[in-house]
Each structure stands twice: as C-alpha cells, then as structure tokens.
Amino acid sequence: MIGSVRPQVDGGRFAAKATVGRDVVVRADVFVDGHDRVGATVRWQADGDAAWHEVPMEPLGNDRWRATFTPEAPGLHRFKVTGWVDAFATWHSELVRRLAAGEDLTVELQVGAQLVAAAAKRAGGDDRIRLKDWAARLSDAQPGQHAEIATAEELTGLMARWPDRARNAATSSGSPIWVDRERAASGAWYELFPRSASRERGRHGTLRDVAMHVPALADLGFDVLYLPPIHPIGHTARKGPNNARSSSPGDVGSPWAIGSDEGGHTAVHPDLGTVDDVGALVKELEAHGMELALDVAFQCSPDHPWVAEHPAWFKHRPDGSIRFAENPPKKYEDVYPLDFETDDWRALWEALLGVITFWMDRGVRIFRVDNPHTKPFAFWEWLIDEVHAIDPGVIFLSEAFTRPRVMEHLAKLGFTQSYTYFAWRTDPTELRDYMTELTTPPLAEYMRPNLWPNTPDILTEELQTGGPSSFRARFLLAATLAANYGIYGPAFEHMEDRPREPGSEEYLHSDKYEIRWREPGAAAGMRELIARVNATRHAHPALQQDASLTFHRADNPMLLVYSKRDERSGDVVLVIVNMDHRHAQSGWTDLDMPALGLAWDAPFTVADDLDGRTYAWRGPRNFVRLDPAHAPGHLFHVAIPR
C-alpha cells in the first residue's frame, strides 16, 4: 500500500510548488500486510518528457519512506511513488535471524536459490552470470559454508540491483509539481511610485528617473523593483490628496484608476514616459542583477477606452449606470470593476491575457496582482496556465488581503507568491505560530509567503506608534523570517509614521494620490541596516529558503529566537529579535541544538552581521541582552570553531 504521499495538494488536484535546482523531498507510507520487506522508488519527469527519472526511496522507520530529486527546468513536473514486496530481502532478513538462532539453513538456502535464479533471468550483462553462479552456490552449499553465504554482501548488492517489482507492486497516481525559477523562491522587493522618483522637488517623476535609482537600489541589495500601475489615469471622479472625493486640476489621481483617452492597460502614462522606457528600465535593472515587477490591476477608470469600446465588459444597474467599485460603505468612484461573468467573457479574458503578454514582450516577467480575490478563481487558473505555457518563468504575486481559505486557494490555483498577515502579527507568540503555519505543510507545499512590513495601503499601528526601533525590528523580521520580503521603500526608509487620520492605516499624503518628495540624505540609518541585512541574505543560503525555519525557546517571551539552516551547505543563521521596541530585554536562550546542526553540548561561535561582534557560546543556554535603542536584534552566523 502507498499512502500519505507528500508533497500533494488536495489529493493531486493542484500542483505543489518547487524550484529549479532545489531538492524536492518526497515522503510516503509504503507498507504491506504481514512481515514482508518492501522496496520503493520515486519516478519523476517534466511534463511532456517521454522518460522517467528514478530515485530509490530510503526507509525512515515506521513504514515511512523518503527520496529527493532536483528538477532542472521550470514548468510542470510529475512524480509517482512505486512500492513492491522485496521477496529476497524478506528471505534474507529471516535467514540472518535463523543463522543467529543456530538453525539448519539447508532448505532455506534452496528457497533463496530459486529467488536468485529468477533474478538472474531479469538481470543483464555480467550480473546475469554472477547471479546464476550465486544460485548454484546457494543450492549446493555445504553446512560449513552457510554462514559465509548468508552474509555475503556481493549477493545482497546484486539482488538489490534486480528487484522483482512484479510482486504486489503499487504505484501512486501522479502528483503534479510546479517548478518555478530561482527568483520565485527568494528575493528582496522594493516598491516605489515613479511619480515621486524625481530628485528635483515638484517635478513629476518619470521612468527615466526610476532608472537612475537602480544602482543605489542594487547597492542596497534589492532583487526586484515593483512599480504600482504606470498607465494613464482617468479624469472622471479623480481622487484628490488623501483620497479626497474631489480633486483640483493639478492633482495626479490614483494610479489604480487605470485608463484615459491616452490609453489603457497597455499604455504608459505620458507624464511617466513611454513603453520603450519600460524596456530600458528592464535592461538597466538586468545590468544590476535586478528585475522589474509591474502591477496588474484588472479594473478601469470611467475614462478607460474599454468602457466605450466594450460596454458589455461592465456591470450595469437597473437605471443603466455602471456600478463603480465599492465595499459598502467604502466607495471607489474612480474605478469600474470588470464583469468577468459577462456573456462576452471570452473576449474580455483574452484581452486581459493580452495585457500580460504585452508587457512580457517588453521583458517583464514578474507581476504583482492587485486584489485577485475579487475576480473569479477560474479566471486566474486559466490566465496563469496560459501565461506559463508561453513562459514558465513568469512570477505572479497575489495581493489578496482577505480570508485565509481564499488566500490559500489563490495560491493553489497557481499564484507564485502571496502577501500575508505578517504586518499585523506583532505579538511574539502570534508571529511564531503564524510563521510556523506558513512554513510547514500543508501550506508550505503550495504557498510562498512574501512578507511586507508596510505597503502603500498598510501603515500599521505598531509603526505609527513604535518609533524608529519598531521600523528596524519589523524590517529585520521580514527580511529574515521569509526568503521573500518587500518594503514600500521610500516611506519605510524615511520611517514615515503619520496616518491620514487617527485609527486609519492609510499614510498621510500618500504617494497614491500625490507626488511626494523626500530629502535624499535623510534615511541613511535605515539604509545602512537594509544594506547589511540584504548582504547577509545574499551571502547565506540558509536565508534563501523557508522550509527549515525553526523557533527556539527563551526564558523571556519578548525575545523571538529562530534559525534557518541550508541542508546542502550546512550554512546556519540564528536570529534573535527583541519584540519590545521600547525597552531593553534580556534572557537565556533554550536552543534546539540539533536544528542548528550542533550536538547538545557543542561549543560554537555566533557572529553578528549587524555589529560585527562575535561571541563564543556553548550548548542551548546562552545569555542575550538587546536594547532597541541600539539594535533590533542579533543576526548571527553560526559556526563551529576549529
């Protein structure tokens, strides 16, 4: 029997996620009735391949088995677990026990001779001759030779190469695995509004201004630059500063009110530049080892060309008006939602796919999708499949801040990464539990968290009230708890903490509605922390994956202690964050030493990448004191002294 095959999402209905060049760990229960020994392998292939690769599974005890394989290219893959009764191993293990009990083995060796002779027929080349020879030796063995024959490693090795898989064999139904390229698994994102990118105060920023920031962003260690919508912005019901219902002539409006007579989702706002400028920005980023992520917001301003060209793509009320976007009592008068269930849905869906491929043709391979949960599940499954058929390396980040089941389902449908509730998990126990949920099965099999301490929509109460130390701590947490994280950069670097009004999570004077200018030199402290942490992220493979995240205990609950470990290199990073952003906290760690790859009483050194200090520690209990005025925490590289 084969059961509990992992990774597997909803019994194989959806693909589990993996990454090119990284191990996929397959686990399964493989067992039979009775006392027979079994063998097991994993066969895997890329979709469309004729042949299967095969790797043997190793037993973990209690009928659990494990194997790993490493996909080499992005795209859909599939694996199957096959198990069979190993008649020879069963016979051999009994033979060894009989030998130990001093039994006469004559008849048993006859039984073995039959199994070996049968294997000789399956075998090829030299092995066939050697197995035939062994069959004769078993059959003709004199009592004095029994012990030697029963324990011969040559025979067991030969037989392991030619198992009889016909006996009681079972194979699991194929489990799909979607393999993403490396960037999907790990990256530091930086979000900025191009409109605010000019270094010249008062001038509307352009994509060329953005390109001039790229070297500095690369120096800070960012991997992905994400821009909110860059398209023409509607004039009808345009929002004023701070989301005011009315705007003045000079107001720039919300970039999410997409489309005007200057074009829609495939046009660039004239004040920002041209479509060619997007291509040039992609190239500039590429030259610095970075990538561009564009925003996908499938909605229209009332001035979008589609409103006139395709009235059937919008929902009309009984009075003939088009329903603007709202979530009562919130209103978005500057945005019309698309009617994905329109009778003309095929044309609409194709047009939306066309938007993605348009930007793909300009070199864009990462898309941050705005509110995917307000569009049909079936649409996303179709769209992502279509895009991946063209380029399996395209990455989609789901911006669905909604109920857990809906966020999970979007990830199952194919979104590469997902925003999370991280920003609001400020209690240490809550944060530990939430991160554990995100980084262990079943979620970890299909959902990749991307942690953001802030976004243009989210200025948390903690950042509003916690001062600089809370910015530093939340940054350190985001960048080390998850392999993927991001910041709404200019506002974060400058530690902007004033809300639009008390109780709101909106920024006062948000870039969403106006052009902002920020003093270039004012954010040096935060930038230094960012550069250090991102450098550590690049240097340590342990921080480039989430599966190994382990929380350790401490006798002070305000100290959050966690580690990550890269199995291949043995690289280990240990992070300790003071979750109290106002007062110094101290305490003793209670480290799970095996999770650090260390013996329980091992001496080891921890080198802090934030301040360059190194400490000599030993065993689980070590003293820590963290003063938020000086440092948000320790970012330790763990090493064993020579």
Added chain:
Amino acid sequence: MIGSVRPQVDGGRFAAKATVGRDVVVRADVFVDGHDRVGATVRWQADGDAAWHEVPMEPLGNDRWRATFTPEAPGLHRFKVTGWVDAFATWHSELVRRLAAGEDLTVELQVGAQLVAAAAKRAGGDDRIRLKDWAARLSDAQPGQHAEIATAEELTGLMARWPDRARNAATSSGSPIWVDRERAASGAWYELFPRSASRERGRHGTLRDVAMHVPALADLGFDVLYLPPIHPIGHTARKGPNNARSSSPGDVGSPWAIGSDEGGHTAVHPDLGTVDDVGALVKELEAHGMELALDVAFQCSPDHPWVAEHPAWFKHRPDGSIRFAENPPKKYEDVYPLDFETDDWRALWEALLGVITFWMDRGVRIFRVDNPHTKPFAFWEWLIDEVHAIDPGVIFLSEAFTRPRVMEHLAKLGFTQSYTYFAWRTDPTELRDYMTELTTPPLAEYMRPNLWPNTPDILTEELQTGGPSSFRARFLLAATLAANYGIYGPAFEHMEDRPREPGSEEYLHSDKYEIRWREPGAAAGMRELIARVNATRHAHPALQQDASLTFHRADNPMLLVYSKRDERSGDVVLVIVNMDHRHAQSGWTDLDMPALGLAWDAPFTVADDLDGRTYAWRGPRNFVRLDPAHAPGHLFHVAIPR
C-alpha cells in the same frame, strides 16, 4: 469552492465510521472569490436509497461550515456538500450597510426586486404569492419605507427558503460513511477460556459452564463475552504447559492450533460441547443483555481436515514439507499458515467466508480477528464487504499488534474496532498523547480503539511489578478513556502477575496451554471496582463515546485528568487517575472549564462514583489527593448545583 470535507478517509477511498442514532458532524470549507455570500447544505442517503435527505450547514466563521445528520440504520451511507453563491444574501448585507451609511436605496431596491421576482418563480404555494408581493413592494418603495423594507425579516426568511442554487454551485464528490450498530461504539468486553470455566477443580470446562457464568458477568456490567477459539485442537506438535515444545498425553494444547480429525473451524471441541451449545450460550447472553464474540484465527493445526483435503491452500517448501508458522526465531510448530495467494485462492477465500457465515447462522455477530495483519489486506476488504452485505451489524475487532500504518490500514479496510498500544502506554504524557491521537481526526474518523489492560498474550511489566494498585488504575483508565475496553477477565480479577519467565509478557501457567482453576471468592475487591465502573459507564452517555475526550492540566504531572461530555444530554464525567501506583500524589487541577460545559468561574459539584463522596468545587483550580492504597482515582460525575 468546497474543500477540506470531513469526515473523509483518504479522499473518499475508504468509508469513515459512524453509529446508528448518533450525530455525524460534517465540516467543510465553502467559499467563493470576492465578497459574495454563500449558502451550503449537506445531502445524505443510505446506499441504495433513491432520495437524499438534506440539512442546511451553518457557518462557523472563516469560511468553515458545519452540519449534522443522524443515520437511522446500519450500512453504507454517503454525503455530499453543496455550496452556492447566495445573490440575495449578498445584496441584502450590502443594503443594510448602505442603509447604515445613509445612502439612497432607490436603485438598489430595484436590483433586489429582480432577485425576489426570480425567487417567486422558483417558489411554490403561498410563498410564490408572497414573494411576488414583496417584489412589487421593493420596486414601488417610497424613500420613507426604505428602512422598514431593508430590514424586513419576513422577506429574508422567505428568500432563505427559495435560494438560487444554480449560481456558481459546487458539490463535493460523495463521501462514504459506514454506519455501525450501537454496540460497535461502546461496550465492555470480558475474555475467558471455556476450558477453565468449570467450578469443579480439575474438570475440563464446557460451554454450558460458561453459560452458568453469564448472570454474574451481567451483574459485573459486561456487554460482550469473548471466547478464544472453541474448535478441535490438533495433536501434532501440540504445545505443553507454558508453551513447552513437547506435550504429555493429558495436555490440552493451544486453542489456536485449530483442527483435528474431529473437525475444523466450523466444529466445536468435543470437550467443550456442541455447535448447539454455542446457540444456547448466545441465547443466555441475550437474555442478560450481552453478546457473544468468537475468535477468528485463519490458520490450521497440521491435523486440520483442510491439510489433507486442500493441500494447495498451504505453502510448501522445496523439500515438500509445509512451512509452519514462525517469525524467526519464534516458532509455532503446531500451526500451519494458510497460503492466501494460492492459485486456488477463490475456493480458500470462500471457505473462510463460510466459516464466518456458519457462526452467523448460530447467532454470532461479533468476531475478534486474530493477527489480521499477517493475511492480505485485499482478503479482509473482500471478506468484511461480503459479510456486511449479509448483515451490516456484524462487528470485527482487529487484533493487530503491529506497526501503526498497518493497524490504521486494517481499520480503513473495514475492521469495526482495533486493539491498541494502550497496555504499554504507562507514562502519563505518553498515554495522554496517544489517546489524543486515537480520539481526534484523522484516526478517529475510521479507527475505534478497544483498550485492553491485559490479554492472554500481554501481561505488562507494569502489572507484573505494580501490585494491586496498578491493576485498579489500569482498569479505571481502560474503562473510562475509551468507550470500548476489555479484560482477560479471570486473570485480571485475580490480579495474576507472574510471568512465564523474567522479561516475558506471557503468563505463567497461562490458560492458553492448560486448564486453570481459580478460587471463586478470591477476587471480590477487583469485582466490586469493575461493577461500579461498568455501572457508571452504563449510566453516563459521556463514557459511551470517545470524540469528546479532553485532557486537563494539573500542577502534578502524575495526576492524569480527563473528561468526556455528551453533547445531547449535557452529561459530563471527569476522571482523575494517580499514575503513580506506589505513592500518594496530590496537586491542583487546571480545568478547561468550557470543555466541562461550565463558565470559567462556575461553582459545581463532583460526585465520585467510586466512594460515593461529593465535593463542592469552583473554577479551574481544585485540590486533589489520591492514595493508591485506597483508590486508583476519582470517577466524578460533574453537576451544577441548583
């Protein structure tokens, strides 16, 4: 979307288990993209029924839904979860929010009128007229009437009765549920060897002697009497006392060495009586509210009639001999295993089914199956299905003390109940964790534990060394942790604790190999405890199920504190066992009050059924002291004072 449907075993490959007259609790995630409201129902039916019963599901929050239904007859059942977008509820919840925000509702009420008019077409009888009327009222409403109409309960009630399930509806694939009769869910078992049932010292006991014990067993509160094999016993290689390899002429041999020239699995050992005596015993038990369980051991002594009649049903070695049963270096020379994979397997399997139906025809409806894990999984799935097609009320107890995955799989295949590792879980934390695993999903959905503190094969080290107090404690644990439990009665009542040899779990002078006689009056103390606990089990529905088992904390880890609660009646039993069988232990409880159905600071009384005392308690913290010399624990009935 519908996901995480529970109960469901391996995605519906196997049936979950339920009981006639008891609630099946169905849970599922039901959700859609966007902000639409959904509705959900469970439809269920007995296999073969044309119609489906339907029960609405209630939302639990976070897109989780729940419904219960109560099957009325044993046999296979099926349920499906259906969910749909509730356009009216969506519209109505937005309407209420618009009303609160002071918006003009005129156009919105037109939208609602269309939904109500559509519902009128679906509706029948008076509802159709009333809905038509409401559609008109919505359509014609004057501003002054908007608030009244928006909050009218008559309208929401009418619309809930006639939902539009055509919209985005989804239905889960049918989940199978196997429904057993009541005895499967709860019962106290008593095992005895008929050979030792004579009150006259030295005489071979008979089935008629067994029948004479029935009134006393009923007085002790037992529900099931289980007898080891009652068939003729082979003479070849018959075992002597204490499993000696050779026997003397007067030795009775092991009842599991089934078959001689006097017959096989459908015969009764002449020294025990006749097949008719079995029928008479069934009737005597029935008259006392009890049932008979027979042993099913599908193996043969070398003298079994099948050995000569069907040589193909046994596995032969290269030298022509039949392989006797063994698990090297253990040998069972008096037993031949059957070859379930013989070419003649159809005839063999039918013959084995014939054994079961033979005893079913004599009124036996419970079978304790010996070592099912050494026979093919496929055989058991077939056999149990065939038996249940004749009588879905037949109960099979799996005696598989083997690896967890194999025990679980046998339960999935159809075994009604399963022996467990309970006897060896003596550490309080281990026992708590194990019982939690057994009584929560996924295991609890398909595996019913039957706890035995001892069996003829299992005299644990704890009982060997712990004295009378360990017998009392292990009894109280078995009888209150699980709704099904059993004892190898005479040896347990008499607190027999001497092993065959040091380090062995075999009884010295086991009934398995010789006739035993025990002083009738010697076990009064244990019998009194048994009678009290079984009476409590019968009086309290809380103890007749396992799903509600909850462990509570105490500041002394040697105090095991747990409760069970019957949801329908509100009946609550709280048990506190001193896991230290040598010393008195005391401490303070930390009760999970809601699990007891009580408010956190509620006063309540606990009445101990073991000594008749009542205590007035309040809140979670209450003092307990238990001296093993006097009592193994408290068996409390929890009540709220008037």
